[in-house]
Amino acid sequence: MRDVVFCLRRLLTITWRLDRRRFAAGAGLLLLGAIATPLLAIGAGRLVDDVVAGDVASASGWALVVAVALTGDLMLGHFAHLYYFELAEETEQRFNRDLLRLVNAGDHLDRADDPAFADRIDLLRQDVMQMRATVQTGLQLGATAVQVLLTAVVLATVSPWLLVLAAFAVAPVVLGRRAEAGLQEVREAQSSTTRSIRALRRLATSPASQKEIRLNGGTDFLLARQGALLGTYDEAMGRADTRYALLRAAGQIVFGLAYVGAVLGAFWLAREGRASVGQVVLTITLATQLSTQMSAGIEMLGSVHRAAAGLRRFVGLEAELAAEHATPPDGLLPADLSDGLRLEDVTFVYPGTERTVLDHVDLHLPAGSSVALVGENGAGKSTLLKLVAGLYRPTAGRVLVGGTDLATVEPARWRERTAALYQDFARVELTLQHSVGIGRLADVDDESAVAAALRRADVGELADELAPADVLGTGYADGRDLSGGQWQNLGFARTLMRDDPALLILDEPAAALDALAEQRLVDAYQATAAEVATTVGGVTVFVTHRMSTVRLADRIVVLDAGRVVEHGTHAELLAAGGRYAQLWALQFRAYTEG
Template sequence: MNKVLRSVGATLASAWRLSPGRLITAALLMMLGAVSGPLLALFLGVAVDAALDRRTDVAVWTAAAAAVSVLLSLTMEHFAHIFFFELGDLHKQDTERQLGDLAHGPVGLALHERRDAADRFELLRQQSWTLGQSVQTVLAIGVLLTQITLTAVLLARIEPWLLLLPIFGVPPLIAGRLAEKRLERAELATAESTRMSWHLFDLALSSTAAKEIRLFGLGGELRRRHAAVRREVDSRLRRAELAGAALRFTGQLIFALGYIGSIVLVVRAAVSGERTVGDVVLAITLAVQTNAQAAGAVALAQALQRNARAFGWLSWIRDATPPESGPPADQTPPAVLTDGIELRDVAFRYPGTDTDVLRGLSMRIPSGTIVAIVGDNGSGKSTLVKLLCQFYRPTAGEITIDGVDLRRLDPLGWRQRISASFQDYIRLELRARSSIGLGDLPRLDEPGAVERAIRRADAEGVIDRLPIGLETYLGKSYDNGAELSGGQWQRIALSRAMMRDDPLLLLLDEPAAALDPLTEHALFDRYSDAARDVGIRTGGVTVFVSHRFSTVRMADLILVVSDGRIAESGSHDELLALNGMYAEFFSQQADAYR
């Protein structure tokens, strides 16, 4: 109940903040429609008694009042919906903005890499419509309470014991709440399978996946797997829904018994002369409305439960990423690196796990150095890159920048001095100029900035092939968008990484995986020259992650990472002379290219 009340308060506060005028207007219109129902019953009862007593004036006026009540009942809610929809859309947009802030607000990646967080993000994505309807639901609760109050007053006017009739509406409410809890548990339990079903469905519509699906004849298999996952999800949800339906039926049956009993007692009182025919009409009309109110209460209770669940998921996500422990980030990055970057006995394990991905890492990278990190998949190379970007903090040990603990540097300020291209780069389907220029947002419109980045990334050939150059839209989101190959998209991503002129840290995490070895080698040659220029100007350090040993041989320092540790380090010649892991891997790749 506390969750429901908190969600109601949050919805009203949001609606008032977004548009108090729409909220007040919608509430007044709904309230006019709400009072019309009970008043209609009252006017009908008075009109019937007046007609039987031949009081024509009273009968006419009360009949006219009943007609006005019907008109209000039919029209007020319709006009209120105009404001509902506008306010609901504003509320939905505001909630989506909050969700975006929650997704991108944390400075680290912990929230994005948690399965339980992914479950709630997926459920919110599926049920975003719930949040849009929450304003109408909350106002409808106020309307329903007003109707119940007026109905109770009029029922007490006939017989005080008729006030027991609304009590019979409580079992349907309790049953509805229990049913919603069953459904919520089922939805959370099937969230992972639901994500898988959406993934398989998205594959069926993906132009990128279409080639392999057809080549390997996977269409039938993917459909089979999608159907199997959907059967699993639907079966569990259906069981929860059937159990909920049984609960709701039981609640409604209890109300029906109370409803029938009340009508029978009022009719008997009228037959014995204790009540008038108008009282019978009033009681029957109010009983019908009470039945509608009970059904409405059940539906609104379900909607409130859904709304409370959605707000609960938002609150869970908001609380899921606690503040990082350690010293406060109260220092700014240096303008120039003079000493370099040092790792001192660094260890790291991902949140929620009990295994160290990195352990005992100690090394010093002098300013202006080009470092290459090599190793098998899963050895910890990309995790080390995440630590350098402050996406995570080390579990143990420390990383220093010119002797200052990296945790003391403002993450946003530090990242502004980083230039990076990742293996899983973004395909920004915008104009080519924007897709590249967003790599340094303040300089997006600076003349020549994008063109210089393109030259550094050796991507002139990609831009030259576009129909209208940098003004061409990229991707299939646009009718006239240019579709690029994987290698061309990677050149765009590399150009974006080259937008910053004076970074202190340049990170290339498998940046040329979609390029052939010769192209990657040529690109690294060009990038090495640019990196050395940056090193001279700012002392910037370049970190290059690659699985191609022929490319990294030109680095000043090569780190071989294995099982979360630095197994070997040195220059290419030093590591060959060591005749260890690096020498073995280098020889194997060299033989493969002969």
């Protein structure tokens, strides 16, 4: 019961603050409906007594009471729904906003790469959907509690022993709570399975993946995988549902036997002359209502209890993240960044794994230089980029900016001086103005700043074809569909909205481009790198598998299995005959043979 009280108190406090008018109207109408139900039974009993006694005037009055009570019983709940339905929608939106803040809380991406955290967030998404229903259920539960209380009071006027009927309602509540707890445990244990099922559904239905799936004939394979996961889920939940049903049925049987005893007791009182015919009718009616009310109340208690578990998860994550960021770093960047960037004995292991991605890396990236990271897939290139950008914290070691440990610098300060285009760049489906302008929020509505970024990125004819107000993306009825290369060009322009970066990152910037667009981007990259180096002494770091682009860098760093195996200029590394020379020879041969 403590969980139910916790959930209702918190949810109803939130809804009251969101919209007091709707809350008061919805709760008030529900309360009137709750009063109408036992009033209907009282009126029916008195009406029967007056008819038996031949008191037409009094019977007419009670008939009117019955009519009004019946109308209220049937209609007030509907009118209340018009208010609390909208209130529940507002509450759901509030929790969705809070969930987005939690997912994006913190200054690093460590949690985002943790599978266990992904499972928690997936479960919270389901919990948020429950919050909307629980707001409605909570208000209805309050009205039901009033009905039960009034019903018990009226039954006591017939005979105090009839209050025992209400006491027997404890059995279904206790057993129902135990049933809900067991069901919730299984649901939580299956969270990773449900997340995998949804991932497969997205893969099978996404327009982006449909081409390959159909060409490869992968539909049946995906359906089989999904079917196996569904079988695992259904088997676990089937057993849990059976236990749930048996416990709930046991509680209802206990109450059902008590109900039968109450009705027989009322007839015995009438035979002994201790109760009127109207009171017998009242007892039968109220006992039936009490059964319905308790059944509904138990159902609603179970729903609230389930929601309470989700709400505690929500509150727990809020507290956990708040504790983690209770004392965030608040240091400033040094005024002098002439020492560039340094990695001192940096090791990194992704959360939830034991694989070392970067292993005791020592590296100096001088100010004003352009640096290329080279290595096979999985060598640690992208991870190193995210470390120097401050998106990850080293598991061990330090990242220094101008001689200052990045861990002591307020993250926002360093991000203001960092611009990046990653291989998995975002397709920001907004207007052209905002899709590019969001790269620097201070200038998001500045058309001249966006136009300058588009010129610097040299996006070709795309800038001439689109106006700032044109909407991009297929998510809009009038949206302009773009190719992968065009989206990447806009991503590069978004990166160049920051014209004074101390760090410019390009991770496979030409991956989605054709040869002409790639050359245009390389030219733009060279001009940007030179500008960054000359104007602000910034460092440009890029990753590419095209060795013709790598040779343009001032410095080349070769990674292998998370370690720096060599670094130097293009000429120095070729002369050394090491890993870089091997990679160069392999790619050069691929272009020259045949």
